[in-house]
Amino acid sequence: MSITTEDPNRELISEEQQHESVPRASYGFELHRRDFFKLLGGGMLVCACAGPVLAQESGARRRNGDDEDLPQNISAWLHIAEDGKVTVYTGKVEVGQNIRTSLTQQVAEELRAPFDSIQLVMGDTALTPYDMGTFGSRTTPTMGPQLRMVSAAARENLINLAAKKWNADPASLTALNGIITDSHSKQSISYGELTKGQQLVQLIGDDPELEPPEQWRIAGTSVPKVDGRAFVTGKHKYTSDLSLTGMVYGKVVRPTAFRSTLKSVDSSEAEKIPGVTVVHDGNFVGVTAPDTTTALKAAKAVRADWTAPQQTSEATLFQDIRKPATTETDNPGGPPRFTTGSVEQGFASADKTLTQTYTISYIQHVPLEPRAAVAQWEDGKLTVWTGTQRPFAVRDELAETFRIPKDKVRVMMPDTGAAYGGKHTGECAIEAARLAKAAGKPVKLVWTREEEFTWAYFRPSGAIDVKSGVSKDGKIVAWEFHNYNSGPSGLRPVYAFANQHIEFHPTDPPLRQGSYRGLAAPANHFAREVHMDELAQLVNIEPFEFRMKNLTDPRARAVLQAAAKTFGWGEQKSSPTRGFGLAIGFEKGSYVATCVEVQISGRDVQVKRVAEAFECGAVVNPNGLQNQVAGAIMMGLGGALFEIIHFDNGKILNPHLAEYRVPRFSDMPRIDVAILDRKDIAPAGAGETPIMALAPAISNAIFAATGIRLRSLPMVPDGLQKANAAS
Amino acid sequence: MPLTLLINGTEHKVDVPADTKLLYVLRDNLGLTGTKYGCGEGMCGACTVLLDGKPARSCQASLSVVAGKKITTIEGLEQNGRLHPVQEAFLKTEAFQCAYCASGMIMAVVGLLSKNPQPSDEQIINAMDGNVCRCGTHPRIIEAVRQAASAKKI
Numbered sequence: 062m063s064i065t066t067e068d069p070n071r072e073l074i075s076e077e078q079q080h081e082s083v084p085r086a087s088y089g090f091e092l093h094r095r096d097f098f099k100l101l102g103g104g105m106l107v108c109a110c111a112g113p114v115l116a117q118e119s120g121a122r123r124r125n126g127d128d129e130d131l132p133q134n135i136s137a138w139l140h141i142a143e144d145g146k147v148t149v150y151t152g153k154v155e156v157g158q159n160i161r162t163s164l165t166q167q168v169a170e171e172l173r174a175p176f177d178s179i180q181l182v183m184g185d186t187a188l189t190p191y192d193m194g195t196f197g198s199r200t201t202p203t204m205g206p207q208l209r210m211v212s213a214a215a216r217e218n219l220i221n222l223a224a225k226k227w228n229a230d231p232a233s234l235t236a237l238n239g240i241i242t243d244s245h246s247k248q249s250i251s252y253g254e255l256t257k258g259q260q261l262v263q264l265i266g267d268d269p270e271l272e273p274p275e276q277w278r279i280a281g282t283s284v285p286k287v288d289g290r291a292f293v294t295g296k297h298k299y300t301s302d303l304s305l306t307g308m309v310y311g312k313v314v315r316p317t318a319f320r321s322t323l324k325s326v327d328s329s330e331a332e333k334i335p336g337v338t339v340v341h342d343g344n345f346v347g348v349t350a351p352d353t354t355t356a357l358k359a360a361k362a363v364r365a366d367w368t369a370p371q372q373t374s375e376a377t378l379f380q381d382i383r384k385p386a387t388t389e390t391d392n393p394g395g396p397p398r399f400t401t402g403s404v405e406q407g408f409a410s411a412d413k414t415l416t417q418t419y420t421i422s423y424i425q426h427v428p429l430e431p432r433a434a435v436a437q438w439e440d441g442k443l444t445v446w447t448g449t450q451r452p453f454a455v456r457d458e459l460a461e462t463f464r465i466p467k468d469k470v471r472v473m474m475p476d477t478g479a480a481y482g483g484k485h486t487g488e489c490a491i492e493a494a495r496l497a498k499a500a501g502k503p504v505k506l507v508w509t510r511e512e513e514f515t516w517a518y519f520r521p522s523g524a525i526d527v528k529s530g531v532s533k534d535g536k537i538v539a540w541e542f543h544n545y546n547s548g549p550s551g552l553r554p555v556y557a558f559a560n561q562h563i564e565f566h567p568t569d570p571p572l573r574q575g576s577y578r579g580l581a582a583p584a585n586h587f588a589r590e591v592h593m594d595e596l597a598q599l600v601n602i603e604p605f606e607f608r609m610k611n612l613t614d615p616r617a618r619a620v621l622q623a624a625a626k627t628f629g630w631g632e633q634k635s636s637p638t639r640g641f642g643l644a645i646g647f648e649k650g651s652y653v654a655t656c657v658e659v660q661i662s663g664r665d666v667q668v669k670r671v672a673e674a675f676e677c678g679a680v681v682n683p684n685g686l687q688n689q690v691a692g693a694i695m696m697g698l699g700g701a702l703f704e705i706i707h708f709d710n711g712k713i714l715n716p717h718l719a720e721y722r723v724p725r726f727s728d729m730p731r732i733d734v735a736i737l738d739r740k741d742i743a744p745a746g747a748g749e750t751p752i753m754a755l756a757p758a759i760s761n762a763i764f765a766a767t768g769i770r771l772r773s774l775p776m777v778p779d780g781l782q783k784a785n786a787a788s
Numbered sequence: 789m790p791l792t793l794l795i796n797g798t799e800h801k802v803d804v805p806a807d808t809k810l811l812y813v814l815r816d817n818l819g820l821t822g823t824k825y826g827c828g829e830g831m832c833g834a835c836t837v838l839l840d841g842k843p844a845r846s847c848q849a850s851l852s853v854v855a856g857k858k859i860t861t862i863e864g865l866e867q868n869g870r871l872h873p874v875q876e877a878f879l880k881t882e883a884f885q886c887a888y889c890a891s892g893m894i895m896a897v898v899g900l901l902s903k904n905p906q907p908s909d910e911q912i913i914n915a916m917d918g919n920v921c922r923c924g925t926h927p928r929i930i931e932a933v934r935q936a937a938s939a940k941k942i
Contacts (some may be wrong), residue, residue: 292890293875295821295863299888310816429889432825476886478886479888509828510827689885725920725926726913766929
């Protein structure tokens with residue numbers, strides 16, 4: 062058996078590169094310990110380093126005779142103030158996935174400090190350590206352990222301080238609720254009192270001992286969302302709610318088609334409107350005005366003449382994306398492909414073979430808060446508040462665009478109105494900054510829904526060819542899987558196929574495309590799990606049994622069994638008006654299985670019931686996780702059933718919510734979620750995998766009811782009809 | 789165009805272009821940013837306010853129409869530091885993720901319950917279908933409405 066690719070991160074890295082989100086190198090921090098305490102006040106500072114703690118030991122960063130530089134590889138830091146308040150700094154950001162709460166829980170757990178005494182500063186490029194971005198379900202598996210380590214080290218440090226103060230044995234001291242108590246002398250002291258008047262710094266590597274999940278008291282419980290009250294009272298300030306003194310409102314004049322060049326601009330009418338500034342710079346035209354209404358009016362009054370090249374259209378999409386990319390990817394060794402065993406021998410031994418193609422249309426993220434930015438220039442320094450999953454990448458984009466050093470740019474990320482993989486880039490920040498530069502005032506720019514539908518990027522379309530061979534007893538003996546354009550995430554099956562060849566084929570995409578919840582994994586799961594159902598039918602084996610025959614991974618078997626049990630799989634038979642389907646998935650360290658009941662009434666397809674089992678190791682916040690899983694199911698209904706971007710010759714044809722259908726209350730099925738809490742397994746992320754098995758389970762349920770096999774996403778944008786079924 | 793608006797029980801004098809929609813007066817002129825922009829087309833409900841107690845899309849509401857009406861925004865629900873029962877129910881059920889839709893959802897529910905204090909699930913779904921939540925917290929929002937309705941009964 063030969064395996065050509067083994068790095069599990071490779072798909073993710075490749076996916077990032079494909080989507081123009083190349084990780085950037087960390088920049089050298091210039092923070093000194095005295096700067097820190099000037100900023101934070103006295104107390105204790107503990108820094109976690111990704112990798113070994115080099116700087117202090119080797120003196121590698123000594124410059125100008127100053128030995129107080131902090132190392133460059135710091136990934137998180139934690140400060141305990143003299144009043145006992147704990148502030149934790151992380152470059153991760155909150156977009157509704159609830160990590161502000163789950164990370165705070167983990168700090169509280171290891172630090173043994175009250176949950177409410179801890180505040181997280183997130184995604185501020187001036188204050189938080191460098192972070193590549195919040196995506197790929199990586200906050201929980203990577204930032205979680207780092208914050209736990211930094212907190213555990215701080216707790217050990219505090220115990221040692223108290224031991225020294227009391228001349229006691231550290232082993233006789235316990236820390237709880239921000240207080241250290243000596244079990245012998247019964248004396249106690251709070252963290253704040255202990256650190257009062259001090260400037261203590263500790264650097265840690267990856268060695269402190271962590272509390273095992275079995276013993277968690279705060280992590281692992283359903284702590285309510287941090288700042289919940291601010292959200293239900295409308296007091297939370299999203300980027301689009303911010304206001305600065307003297308701020309004006311921006312609006313960009315958009316071209317009529319993608320890839321346009323500006324031929325001429327007549328802004329005379331717009332400039333007659335009081336308070337309006339028109340900016341024309343290269344291919345960019347925009348306005349600023351004293352209020353939103355005037356800005357919209359002024360942008361409309363600008364007469365801009367664009368030329369655009371002829372561009373491909375939706376009608377030829379699934380042929381176009383099969384053409385190989387003309388540009389090289391940065392991925393060493395080319396696009397991901399894996400081979401195990403011998404596919405040829407596998408096919409030779411197969412009793413039956415099946416070849417099918419599955420397609421995935423372009424869709425939009427439609428975060429309810431559109432892209433927004435507030436930009437301010439002061440003495441050559443640029444400050445931008447913006448809703449982005451990658452504040453450091455946006456900072457770098459701004460520095461490059463305006464040709465200023467990175468340390469002259471600060472990007473701050475208020476907790477944002479969702480992203481779903483759609484807010485990796487900084488175009489709104491750049492536009493606001495350009496307008497602010499021209500206006501000489503702070504500028505707020507909030508994209509309209511139409512701009513969001515047009516000028517943001519899309520979830521990639523895809524064509525997936527699957528060829529398989531199966532023995533009559535239901536063992537898959539050959540598996541060939543080719544994904545064109547949609548991406549390499551989730552290419553690997555959770556099944557133990559002995560003979561397989563899997564390959565991703567990049568193309569030059571017709572639309573600007575990028576990350577989306579789960580990247581390409583929902584597309585790859587759709588093709589794989591519908592194909593599995595087709596094979597089960599081919600050899601006449603019940604779909605649940607057929608999957609179990611090909612599953613060896615015990616975690617995968619456990620979620621499939623749990624979903625079937627929660628759903629009551631097999632208790633009822635499908636009929637022409639009611640169908641049952643299931644599917645399974647694995648991605649980024651977590652497992653999902655989904656059972657679906659659909660109701661068919663003429664052309665109308667309604668998903669009536671979804672039971673989903675999900676396992677992501679030890680659960681940090683059960684209620685938050687339940688919310689994520691049910692939310693992924695609701696969101697997934699759209700891409701499965703009806704969401705689709707229509708385009709023609711460089712234009713989006715349906716850039717409005719009236720023309721682009723998203724899931725609503727009337728689409729809501731009954732949702733039962735079974736969470737398998739594996740305290741023996743390190744926590745994995747949960748933002749993405751729960752969406753992956755839904756679409757194939759729906760397709761399989763529709764087939765069970767009607768005999769119509771739907772192989773294209775979305776499945777029923779115009780209702781169920783024979784024409785939907787790919788032959 | 790100078791005019792007076794009655795918002796959350798307080799009169800506000802504003803002077804804005806005549807074709808300004810209520811949403812922008814609230815957000816840009818009065819700093820009442822709890823009311824959100826989501827689509828500007830009346831299709832998502834993020835901008836929902838109450839006009840004389842009835843839910844309305846503030847992104848579609850002309851000032852000439854709203855002048856003289858009692859306007860209630862999310863900021864007007866809390867009384868003396870006490871949350872409205874609907875806000876309480878949303879908080880308790882954690883019926884939000886990014887929470888950007890929460891203001892509009894809560895205003896729509898307040899409007900629904902004032903007209904129909906004990907709605908059936910079907911009536912809740914009908915009343916709320918114009919409000920979009922992209923994070924998919926719909927089941928919890930329904931649960932929050934049920935809880936708020938039973939809290940009001942007591």
